[in-house]
Amino acid sequence: MKLTATLSFVFLAVAAVLEHRHWAGNNCNRAVTGTRQGLLPLASRSADCSSFLLTTVTPAATTVTVTVDEEDFPSPAAAKRDALLEGRQVTVVPSSIPNYAGNCVNAAEYVSACSCFGVTGRLRRRQRLP
Numbered sequence: 001m002k003l004t005a006t007l008s009f010v011f012l013a014v015a016a017v018l019e020h021r022h023w024a025g026n027n028c029n030r031a032v033t034g035t036r037q038g039l040l041p042l043a044s045r046s047a048d049c050s051s052f053l054l055t056t057v058t059p060a061a062t063t064v065t066v067t068v069d070e071e072d073f074p075s076p077a078a079a080k081r082d083a084l085l086e087g088r089q090v091t092v093v094p095s096s097i098p099n100y101a102g103n104c105v106n107a108a109e110y111v112s113a114c115s116c117f118g119v120t121g122r123l124r125r126r127q128r129l130p
Contacts, residue, residue: 031102032100049114052098053119055123
């Protein structure tokens with residue numbers, strides 16, 4: 001009786017220490033994080049994951065209005081104006097999965113495999129050029 005109780009506590013303690021790893025065992029994860037011969041080096045595959053998870057945001061241009069009195073400047077001759085597109089914020093998110101990860105059904109599965117490397121998404125902000 002004491003042995004059964006003691007063993008049950010030992011098993012509970014061991015089970016509490018074990019870590020659930022959701023990335024072991026599917027072909028997408030093996031293609032991305034595997035170590036078999038013929039695969040690209042791990043550093044290259046990890047860099048691909050970092051690149052895939054990088055989001056680049058370019059903020060919209062700001063408009064500054066300056067008011068000038070007519071007395072300071074004579075009225076110019078009528079000038080033809082080009083129709084310009086309004087500047088908008090641009091967000092670029094990579095969407096092509098590398099060829100070696102062809103076993104990944106979709107981007108979510110590839111991102112999950114990349115998380116095995118410890119690679120997480122990053123955000124890069126770019127300044128809009130004048």
